[in-house]
Amino acid sequence: xxxxxxxxxxxxxxxxxxxxxxxxxxxxxxxxxxxxxxxxxxxxxxxxxxxxxxxxxxxxxxxxxxxxxxxxxxxxxxxxxxxxxxxxxxxxxxxxx
Amino acid sequence: xxxxxxxxxxxxxxxxxxxxxxxxxxxxxxxxxxxxxxxxxxxxxxxxxxxxxxxxxxxxxxxxxxxxxxxxxxxxxxxxxxxxxxxxxxxxxxxxxxxxxxxxxxxxxxxxxxxxxxxxxxxxxxxxxxxxxxxxxxxxxxxxxxxxxxxxxxxxxxxxxxxxxxxxxxxxxxxxxxxxxxxx
Numbered sequence: 001x002x003x004x005x006x007x008x009x010x011x012x013x014x015x016x017x018x019x020x021x022x023x024x025x026x027x028x029x030x031x032x033x034x035x036x037x038x039x040x041x042x043x044x045x046x047x048x049x050x051x052x053x054x055x056x057x058x059x060x061x062x063x064x065x066x067x068x069x070x071x072x073x074x075x076x077x078x079x080x081x082x083x084x085x086x087x088x089x090x091x092x093x094x095x096x097x
Numbered sequence: 098x099x100x101x102x103x104x105x106x107x108x109x110x111x112x113x114x115x116x117x118x119x120x121x122x123x124x125x126x127x128x129x130x131x132x133x134x135x136x137x138x139x140x141x142x143x144x145x146x147x148x149x150x151x152x153x154x155x156x157x158x159x160x161x162x163x164x165x166x167x168x169x170x171x172x173x174x175x176x177x178x179x180x181x182x183x184x185x186x187x188x189x190x191x192x193x194x195x196x197x198x199x200x201x202x203x204x205x206x207x208x209x210x211x212x213x214x215x216x217x218x219x220x221x222x223x224x225x226x227x228x229x230x231x232x233x234x235x236x237x238x239x240x241x242x243x244x245x246x247x248x249x250x251x252x253x254x255x256x257x258x259x260x261x262x263x264x265x266x267x268x269x270x271x272x273x274x275x276x277x278x279x280x281x
Binding site for chain 2: 011015021027034047051052056059061063065067072075076079
């Protein structure tokens with residue numbers, strides 16, 4: 001069971017590295033998906049350890065949150081592309097309020 | 098069952114490393130789908146069949162299709178056909194194909210042995226999950242539906258502006274202020 005949590009930690013760290021290293025905003029969104037997935041894996045692993053349904057319930061909530069997040073995030077990617085003609089996340093570092 | 102877990106975990110870690118090191122977005126997406134499928138196999142070995150099905154249908158199915166759509170939209174241009182021919186070359190899909198074959202082999206192995214039991218404490222049936230979802234977690238389900246509604250309205254709002262801006266580019270109107278577009 002600890003191996004499941006170890007795997008979840010590894011995947012989360014890899015996603016965090018991706019968020020920190022990559023500057024293409026599509027890759028940043030993919031790395032966020034990896035991190036959310038690793039969190040869900042940790043919840044399901046813990047739920048399987050105690051044979052409780054709560055882990056999978058929390059995974060369900062994480063899944064719906066990821067779906068909503070990725071819909072809005074990809075719409076923002078399209079807007080960024082149209083407005084700045086690039087996918088570099090640093091291009092949108094200033095807010096023109 | 099332990100060997101299945103370890104092989105799937107190795108596939109997940111390898112494909113995730115490939116995701117964050119690829120330069121081409123579609124290549125990274127192929128590896129990301131493999132990573133999600135590997136995590137689905139891990140859910141299955143943990144006795145969480147409901148979570149495994151959700152992972153395949155929603156994550157690897159719906160969310161990744163959204164990524165593919167957006168990447169294809171972003172690549173509209175004269176160099177799109179050149180990229181298309183490059184994506185069809187074997188070296189872009191042979192890695193994900195090998196990792197996917199490993200997962201298929203694991204699935205066939207599990208089904209052939211007929212051993213669907215979790216190693217530790219017994220499987221959590223989908224029935225238990227459903228009872229918990231609509232019992233003590235009913236408020237959470239309502240909140241999740243509100244969140245999905247908000248996400249849908251937000252994505253529609255941003256995407257609609259993008260389409261209108263495209264059609265207005267002909268007359269040179271570059272209204273950058275959000276307030277203007279909100280009034281249309």
